Amino acid sequence: MQWPKNILVCEVGPRDGLQNEEKTLTVEQKVELIDRYVQAGAKIIEIGSFVHPKAVPQMADTDEVAKRIKRAAGVEYRALVLNIKGLQRAEAAGIQKAKLTVSASRAHSLSNLNRTPEEAVRGFEECAAYAAARGMTLSGAISTAFGCSMEGKVPLEQVISVIEAFQEIGVKELSLSDTTGMANPQQVYEYSLRVKEQFPDVIWNLHFHDTRGMGLANVMAGMMAGIVRYDSCFAGLGGCPFAPGASGNIATEDLVHMCHEMGIETGYDLDGIISIGRYVQQLIGYDTSSAILKAGKSCDIVKKQK
């Protein structure tokens, strides 16, 4: 049983977490969260999305957020875009890294966009050319990569086909996302090994939800397949649309805590991100499913007793 000595934990809270909240935070609050998270060790942070404000009102102020955050050296500030317009907004706001999302599920992609996943990727050709010409980098997120609410388990061959499409437009960094919380460790291990083997030059990232309690077990499986980048979300925000009340993304505190307990370095100040997680709960006004925010670190109960 082998796992990496260190992993890169990408904080997606400001985008993937907050976009799911009923309460929209202010620009100041978002900027504070992002700046504090970077200070606590984030090396990649997804600060928001450049999409139509009517589609996701919680993200309407991403341009302003991007302009106000302190830019720390060596930190990658990333944002989600859906098209060339969004990419241009990102550029104007000084965001050099953009994330493009495509659903691996044919049924889901056809139903949402009336295009196959491969067609959806090819639709990003203009973005890819634009980014290449301006030295911006792109990251491709393959959602429903493990399972989909419309077609169930998404076959690995289907995922591979979407990866190939992304390769054709020159995207070198890809994420497999378990949007629906359906992935299990066997499947994660199988898919991860295969994509790493078949596409060794891609920078691989995994994105899990803890909807069915398997979030950290899936990270273990990914690590054992040699993948060293994982998305997670402060306080574990970002529920599941198909299961109201269920857990959301894996909580960054939970992931970093497990890694540190296992001797895996993340570069995060765990106490710092726990404190930010508690602050997030205050801002959104309720207690989330983050285990560490409920129970504290393993060593805390020892200190309490002493």
Added chain:
Amino acid sequence: MQWPKNILVCEVGPRDGLQNEEKTLTVEQKVELIDRYVQAGAKIIEIGSFVHPKAVPQMADTDEVAKRIKRAAGVEYRALVLNIKGLQRAEAAGIQKAKLTVSASRAHSLSNLNRTPEEAVRGFEECAAYAAARGMTLSGAISTAFGCSMEGKVPLEQVISVIEAFQEIGVKELSLSDTTGMANPQQVYEYSLRVKEQFPDVIWNLHFHDTRGMGLANVMAGMMAGIVRYDSCFAGLGGCPFAPGASGNIATEDLVHMCHEMGIETGYDLDGIISIGRYVQQLIGYDTSSAILKAGKSCDIVKKQK
């Protein structure tokens, strides 16, 4: 990455779960839960404890429960006992398998019992002789085997020393219990490999709590070390005394769901135990931390859409 083709999931809810609840269930309710769980596939079930009724009032009626449950062929009905008196009560109630608990932590054992863990095990010599003479079998549970609120991480050598003491009194089945929810997958793997290697004739069992979100990841680590028996608790009852509101034992629904998704057989009817889990929540009057009871099975969201 190798895991077993099938595992044995021991249901500890009627004892470890219900003993932590403020509300005490009736004999009828307990009998119904046990009988239904066995019908849904439990092959080992911990039905209660034979301890002093003042110490654990929730378990005061275990004699009555034991007498009323239907005995299914091939099922092991187990109960916790603390001493020869408890063992005799178990025998009188027709329970042939008794569990003895000792804390691996010296500090914890000395503070609770004024005895070292090894002395505590030797204190069970009379029980061992009694059981051997009557064809009863004993199972040893080593609590705080990974961490303790008084001394932090419990060293493997200390755990080994307790195992040796159990070997000396002839106990052939042992469980390492993460009572405080402090175990991490690296530690579980290390401890499991070592105890299996050093004591190959022992029947090994692991017992995890999901206090810090690592419950199922710890099961994965144990499976990869080749351990095939796991305790879990219906609806994930049994919180952590040091962290009010934190998760309890790993939920049987969550464990069985993960295994079935991975193609690991458990012999359980998953829908059956989910239905019992929901009934448990009704009986105790609140929603527990079980992920599957909140989110449903992975395949449920597909069915809902179709």
